[in-house]
Structure formats: structure tokens, C-alpha cells
Amino acid sequence: MSGAVASRLRAVIGRVREARPAGLDPQAVLGALPVPIVVLDTDNRFRFVNHAAEQFLGASAPHLAQLTLADLLPTDSPVFLLIEQVRAQDASVAGHDLTLESPRLSKQGISVHAAPLAEEPGAVVLAFQDVSAVRALDRQLAFRGAARSVTGMAAILAHEVKNPLSGIRGAAQLLESTVAPADRELAVLIRDEADRIRALVDRMEMFGEKPIARSAVNIHRVLEHVRKVAQSGFAPATRFQELYDPSLPPVWGNRDQLVQVVLNLVKNAAEAVADLPGGEIVLATGFQHGMRVALRGSASRVDLPLYVAIRDNGPGIPEDIRPHLFDPFVSTKASGSGLGLALVAKIVGDHGGLIEVDSRPGRTEFRLHLPVMAEDDPSC
Ligand SMILES: Nc1ncnc2c1ncn2[C@@H]1O[C@H](COP(=O)(O)OP(=O)(O)O)[C@@H](O)[C@H]1O
Numbered sequence: 001m002s003g004a005v006a007s008r009l010r011a012v013i014g015r016v017r018e019a020r021p022a023g024l025d026p027q028a029v030l031g032a033l034p035v036p037i038v039v040l041d042t043d044n045r046f047r048f049v050n051h052a053a054e055q056f057l058g059a060s061a062p063h064l065a066q067l068t069l070a071d072l073l074p075t076d077s078p079v080f081l082l083i084e085q086v087r088a089q090d091a092s093v094a095g096h097d098l099t100l101e102s103p104r105l106s107k108q109g110i111s112v113h114a115a116p117l118a119e120e121p122g123a124v125v126l127a128f129q130d131v132s133a134v135r136a137l138d139r140q141l142a143f144r145g146a147a148r149s150v151t152g153m154a155a156i157l158a159h160e161v162k163n164p165l166s167g168i169r170g171a172a173q174l175l176e177s178t179v180a181p182a183d184r185e186l187a188v189l190i191r192d193e194a195d196r197i198r199a200l201v202d203r204m205e206m207f208g209e210k211p212i213a214r215s216a217v218n219i220h221r222v223l224e225h226v227r228k229v230a231q232s233g234f235a236p237a238t239r240f241q242e243l244y245d246p247s248l249p250p251v252w253g254n255r256d257q258l259v260q261v262v263l264n265l266v267k268n269a270a271e272a273v274a275d276l277p278g279g280e281i282v283l284a285t286g287f288q289h290g291m292r293v294a295l296r297g298s299a300s301r302v303d304l305p306l307y308v309a310i311r312d313n314g315p316g317i318p319e320d321i322r323p324h325l326f327d328p329f330v331s332t333k334a335s336g337s338g339l340g341l342a343l344v345a346k347i348v349g350d351h352g353g354l355i356e357v358d359s360r361p362g363r364t365e366f367r368l369h370l371p372v373m374a375e376d377d378p379s380c
């Protein structure tokens with residue numbers, strides 16, 4: 001971080017020097033920088049502040065010209081220590097993670113770089129950098145990493161839970177047939193709950209790394225199947241429109257997993273339009289030429305000419321979750337698991353496919369790009 005700022009400063013100083021012969025105003029160059037920069041004279045008066053520094057210090061340049069640094073910061077602030085060091089050693093110093101606290105200023109996690117000004121003995125240049133935002137981003141990335149490792153954990157957990165669970169279930173079943181009728185209800189409850197955990201574990205296990213068994217899959221039959229499940233189950237009142245290209249070749253994939261993908265997407269679409277009069281889901285397929293992607297870790301490219309679109313006219317995906325949409329446990333629903341899209345992304349990835357999202361109020365489309373079965377490919 002400090003290296004980056006120092007080199008940026010050097011670059012700016014270089015630009016300022018170069019600028020002179022060309023008639024450019026060095027102050028304009030410094031003013032354009034987004035890094036807060038101030039120059040203090042020997043008495044710590046503000047000799048120069050750029051625009052970013054005005055914002056950072058919460059005061060205008062003419063106002064700051066009347067002040068010294070001691071008017072903004074308490075004299076025991078670590079910034080004064082840095083300034084003294086610069087003057088004593090005639091060299092640049094930096095302080096990190098400083099708190100700038102005064103009645104006028106309240107900032108945490110600030111890096112301050114201080115340097116002497118060769119042409120003016122005693123003058124010091126200060127550059128401030130707010131790293132708290134960078135840290136917040138780091139935390140977010142760490143969280144996303146953790147979310148990803150959940151997929152590995154899920155596989156282990158699923159494996160470890162299944163064995164004792166089948167023991168519990170078997171014991172409960174045995175009790176059902178031997179205990180007094182009054183207690184039978186409890187045994188049934190144990191069995192039912194064990195079944196519920198088993199179903200959950202099965203779902204988690206789908207995140208594990210397993211090679212998929214592929215064959216030629218008619219994607220229209222998959223879509224048709226999901227539409228029927230939806231209309232006879234979770235979306236009886238929703239209108240469906242099917243726009244299929246009947247000439248499409250089969251997809252090279254796993255039928256059950258592709259059903260799962262389409263089901264998760266249609267379920268989300270149905271939930272998005274559930275309270276909407278005129279709510280509609282469009283299922284569409286087609287050819288999109290020129291859709292070629294590089295395979296991970298390989299120089300070769302695959303064609304993904306076939307697309308499947310699932311579109312709804314609901315309110316759209318909330319802005320704040322879009323960057324993490326496919327991460328596990330991201331949900332805006334009261335009883336949502338947040339696993340639906342994570343599983344979609346996993347399965348599509350396992351198929352060597354791609355998923356795209358385009359969402360705005362009134363139109364949300366998830367578009368899958370899938371590999372087709374090549375007639376002349378002996379591995380198919
Ligand atoms: N078609 C859609 N329209 C609006 N929001 C959607 C749509 N699909 C997904 N979302 C948003 O993405 C979130 C994550 O979806 P998902 O992973 O399936 O989890 P869940 O459905 O359990 O919440 C949903 O909670 C919702 O906010």
C-alpha cells in the first residue's frame with residue numbers, strides 16, 4: 001500500500017516537473033488527484049491543499065489558509081510526530097491505521113505519508129489515504145471465500161451425518177412397532193424429522209465434487225416437465241409462455257441435474273411474480289452463434305451455441321444482492337435457503353456451461369448457455 005502511494009506521489013512529482021516547461025499549472029495537476037494532499041510550512045500553516053484534501057478535512061482552501069494543523073488536530077496526534085520525524089531526518093515517513101480525532105474531524109484507519117519539500121526547507125507534504133473502505137472490501141472477499149468453502153464442507157458433513165441418521169431412523173421405526181400407542185406419535189416424529197434431515201443432507205450433497213453422468217438430453221422435454229410440475233404444484237395461477245426453437249440438437253448433459261437447474265430458476269421466477277396480477281414466465285430456447293468460451297485451465301475453446309432463457313416480469317433482483325447472487329445463503333426471502341442459485345451455478349459449471357443474468361424492474365432473465373451433443377464426437 002505505502003509503496004503504491006509513494007510511487008504514485010513520485011509519478012505526480014515527475015508530472016509536475018515535466019508540466020512546468022509545457023506551461024501546465026502544477027497546482028491544477030495536484031488538484032485533479034483524488035488523493036488528499038496538503039503542504040504545510042515551517043509553522044504547520046496550510047500552504048496548499050488540493051480539492052480532495054478540502055473534502056477530507058471538511059473545510060475550503062481559503063478557510064484552511066487561515067489555519068494551522070493544530071487548529072484541526074490535537075497536538076498529541078500521531079501526525080505531528082510524523083511531521084517532526086520528516087523535519088529531523090529530512091526523509092519521507094509513513095504512519096498507518098491512524099485515528100484522526102478532533103471536534104472537527106473524525107476518521108479511523110487512515111494512512112498518512114509525509115515527505116520533505118526539497119525546495120522549501122521545513123515545509124512538509126502530507127498525503128492521506130483512507131484504507132477503511134479497502135478493509136471492508138477485504139472482509140467481504142474473505143466472507144465470499146468462506147461461503148465457497150461451504151461447498152466442500154457440505155460434502156463432508158453430508159457423508160458424516162448420513163450414517164448415524166439411518167441408525168436413528170431405524171431405531172425410531174423399531175420403537176413405532178413396540179411402544180404403547182400413546183408414545184407411538186413421538187417415534188413417528190423422530191422418524192419424520194430424521195427424513196427431513198436426510199432430505200436436507202441430500203440437497204447439500206449435490207454441492208460435492210462428483211463426475212456427472214452425461215447423455216443426450218432433449219432440453220424441451222426438461223422445460224416441459226418443469227412447467228408441468230410448476231403448474232400442478234407451486235405456480236398454479238401463473239401464465240407460462242413457451243418460445244422454443246424445435247430444430248435444436250440435444251444438450252450433452254445430465255437430465256436430472258438440468259431439471260433441477262430449470263426448476264430452481266422457474267421457482268424463483270414464480271415467487272417473483274406470485275403477487276403480481278398479470279405475472280408471466282417465459283421459457284425460451286434458441287441458437288446463438290459465436291458463443292465460444294475458453295475452458296478453465298485449458299487453451300481450447302468450446303462452443304455453447306444453445307441457450308435456454310427463463311424470464312419473468314416481476315420486480316427484478318434487489319440491487320444489493322446482485323454481486324453475490326450465486327453465493328450460497330444469499331436470500332431476500334423470509335424462509336429462503338439461498339441455495340437455489342448456488343446449485344444452479346454449480347451444475348451449469350459442471351456441465352461446462354455459462355449462466356447470465358439481466359434484471360431490471362419488470363424483466364428478469366436468466367440465460368443458460370449449454371454445450372450441445374456433437375454428432376461427430378466419438379466421446380458423446
Ligand atoms: N427471478 C427473480 N426475480 C427477482 N429476484 C430473484 C429472482 N431469482 C432470484 N432472485 C433473488 O435471488 C435470491 C437468491 O435466490 P436463491 O438462491 O434461489 O435462494 P432463495 O430462493 O432460497 O431465496 C432470492 O432470494 C431473490 O432475492
Ligand SMILES: [Mg+2]
Pocket residue numbers: 264267268340341
Ligand atoms: Mg430459490
